[in-house]
Amino acid sequence: MTPVNQMIESQRFEKWFEQRYPNRHNIKSDKSLYDFTMAIKNRFMRKSSPISKVIYDKKIHVINNALGLHSYVNRAHGSKIKSKNEIRISDIFRSAPEELLRMLVVHELAHLKEKDHNKAFYQLCCHMEPDYHQLELDARLFMIYLELKQN
Numbered sequence: 001m002t003p004v005n006q007m008i009e010s011q012r013f014e015k016w017f018e019q020r021y022p023n024r025h026n027i028k029s030d031k032s033l034y035d036f037t038m039a040i041k042n043r044f045m046r047k048s049s050p051i052s053k054v055i056y057d058k059k060i061h062v063i064n065n066a067l068g069l070h071s072y073v074n075r076a077h078g079s080k081i082k083s084k085n086e087i088r089i090s091d092i093f094r095s096a097p098e099e100l101l102r103m104l105v106v107h108e109l110a111h112l113k114e115k116d117h118n119k120a121f122y123q124l125c126c127h128m129e130p131d132y133h134q135l136e137l138d139a140r141l142f143m144i145y146l147e148l149k150q151n
Helices: 003-009 013-020 030-044 060-064 091-095 098-110 119-128 132-150
Strands: 051-057 068-077 080-090
Touching: 003 013, 003 132, 013 132, 030 051, 030 098, 030 119, 051 091, 060 080, 080 091, 080 098, 091 098, 098 119, 098 132, 119 132
Parallel strands: 051 080
Antiparallel strands: 068 080
């Protein structure tokens, strides 16, 4: 039995998670999420493609079984090609610890340069967020935490 399963069995997991992440962020609106994302982008990826939209999306987790999505559309405008990038973050992250939201935003921003989850992708994520791998695991634990809170 894993340590997480042991904590769940002994009903200590929720308290442990709340002690690990006692605070939640104040980034509740799509505009504040956009500003938060752009601050990270401008710090680490100034020269990457522009982002046209960053929003919380209520449908992501249900439809795609994902926590965030990035999409891009290339449109021909005469002889020029315009690229439009969007980032959608699962609505459940409105109530997440800021560290976990930041990890998810970093993940989606990294897709602006690296479309696949390869070594270069994860190196870029770790450059923007040094604790990326631990926070990615903790985001999965956050999902378990939310599920236990509902029951």
